[in-house]
Amino acid sequence: MTAKRARNIAFFGIVLIAAMIWIFPLYWALTTSLRTENRIVSDAGVLIDELNFAAYIEVLSTSKLPIWYLNSVGTSVITTVIVLLTGMMCAYALSQLRFPGRKALYLLVVASFMVPVPALYVAQFILMSDLGLVNTWWGIILPQLIVPVVVIVYKQFFDAIPKEMREAVLLDGGGEFTLLFKLYLPLNWGITAALAIITFISTWNNFFWPFLIVTSESMMTIPVGITQVNDSFGVAYARMMALALLAAAPVIVGYLIFQKRVTEAVMISAGVKG
Amino acid sequence: MSKMKRRRRELRDAVLLISPFVFVFAVFFLYPTYKVIALSFTDAPLIGEGQWIGLANYAKLLNDRLFYTSLWNNLYFVLLTVVPTTVIALLIALAVSKLKGRMQALVLTLFFLPYVLPVSVVTMIWAWMLDFQFGILQPLIAAVTGKPVPVFKNPYWVMPMIAVVTIWWTNGFNVLLLIAGLRNIPEDLYEAAALDGATPWQRFWRVTWPLLWPVTALVLTLQLILQLKLFDQVYLLSNGGPFNSSYVVLMQMYREAFQLNNGGYASAIAMVLFLVIVIVSVLQFQLLRIGGRK
DSSP states (O other): OHHHHHHHHHHHHHHHHHHHHHHHHHHHHHHHHTSOHHHHHHOOOOSOOOOOOHHHHHHHHHSSHHHHHHHHHHHHHHHHHHHHHHHHHHHHHHHHOOOTTHHHHHHHHHHGGGSOGGGGHHHHHHHHHHTTOTTSHHHHHGGGGOOHHHHHHHHHHHHTSOHHHHHHHHHTTOOHHHIIIIIIHHHTHHHHHHHHHHHHHHHHHOOHHHHHHOOSGGGOOHHHHHHHHHHHHOSOHHHHHHHHHHHHHHHHHHHHHSHHHHHHHHHHHHTSOO | OHHHHHHHHHHHHHHHHHHHHHHHHIIIIIHHHHHHHHHTTBOOOSSSOOOBOTTHHHHHHHTOHHHHHHHHHHHHHHHHHHHHHHHHHHHHHHHHHHSOHHHHHHHHHHHHGGGGSOHHHHHHHHHHHTOTTTOTTHHHHHHHHSSOOOGGGOTTTHHHHHHHHHHHHHHHHHHHHHHHHHHTSOHHHHHHHHHTTOOHHHHIIIIIHHHHHHHHHHHHHHHHHHHHTOOHHHHHHTTTOSTTTTOOHHHHHHIIIIISOOHHHHHHHHHHHHHHHHHHHHHHHHHHHHHHHO
8 A cells, every 4th residue: 555655656746747847948937037137148047046027127118018918908808709709699590590501501610620721811911901901900800700619619519408498488488589698608608618718818829810910019919019029129038038928927827717617618629528 | 370470580580690600701711712712823912913824823833842842841840740749648648637636737737838828928938948058958959969059040950849849839738638538438447457457558558549549539630730830930930941941831821922922822822731731631530530440
């Protein structure tokens, strides 16, 4: 028994060490960001032995980081809300109503999975430019509204709701919209939260599209904006790492708070749990 | 009375419910898909009209050495990432699923965290880790090669290192899927195997591996498609260089469209990527299904 216990502890120790090595780059970024530039290039102790916030203060006061936060929050929230609303309505119709073209629409949504979105960027850019939306929030948002997985996951969950509950609402004189927002949606808050998290994170982290559609610094989102600072800082390791961590802070904090939901969301959207 | 009326109301509601999605889908997805196909047969600049030139863009692609370089680099990157990340994720998933409660949550958090970071944060951190002068990993590299290496400026190191960064960044997703897959394997199968005197090695190959295969296959397929779409990390870490040794297909599409103003040619490049991804994913899906039956 004690031998087994010792083996378990040893096993946990090894796994924990591996996990700490895995996360080391983030830890090292934190250590660097808290040091003065002179110390960074003079010695390389790995412990956090200095709490110097000068780099953070400088980054926050000299870069456009606050504006990029605003752009990222605004575009990601609007995208998430629209994606979920349009997705759940369409999924409800696909799941519960009969109408001509239903099968075809569903197949089209499923097939759109296979299209590599970046292959459309040239055409989407031309479209956005024709609409006069280059360097605007809507230019960032509109092409990101296509998230077929939201429709597919909602449809699966709506399919699973027993028909009797539906009949009860219909007998009370409720229509389809009542059904969706008073019955199907409340029964699936968990899924809604999960899909919202997935959509929000992927929009927040999208680099390629905002990078194409935005050229003015004051319209940039965080992932694009911080690459501009890169060019203007020159060699400034502490400031670079402070910038990286400030840019990552919202997703890191969000993940740590909603950890369970995020985990669940990833599994659901990949279809391995449901 | 009401059958007709109900039917018509159902139809009206259906139209109301699907129209927002269908509108967005048609305008910002289907139309661009059509447009990119149409553009690939023209000599259009990025902004403005072009002439129909038939298959000339595709003919040009066949003689474009840079395009072959890009394709080769995409393939090389797939080799460097897809199977390695799946193996690493499987090892981590097996280890994590042996842990319980808080310990499991803690370890899983550490392994998953990089996945939620924006790509530019990831590349900034790794550019610092591998900095030629002061990077903390340079002593390690020097121990192997005898001297520090500017990895993103070295044609031999650049792709493997971008692969390392990519695996670090995206591996958490695979770990999660595999853990979910492991949880779905019924416990009594292991008990039965243990009663039969199976060694842990046998239990893995006879129970875990075959039952986990559908999820492993899913991970492999998703990774393959994802890694073929490589752009961000290359753009941010090496910009396709040095000497085009990390030039990939989407990099070429980006340059042709947004720097050289060749909308038509860029669209033809996009079409090839599109076709490659469709073919590869269908093929791989079939192959993996056959593999799973054995």
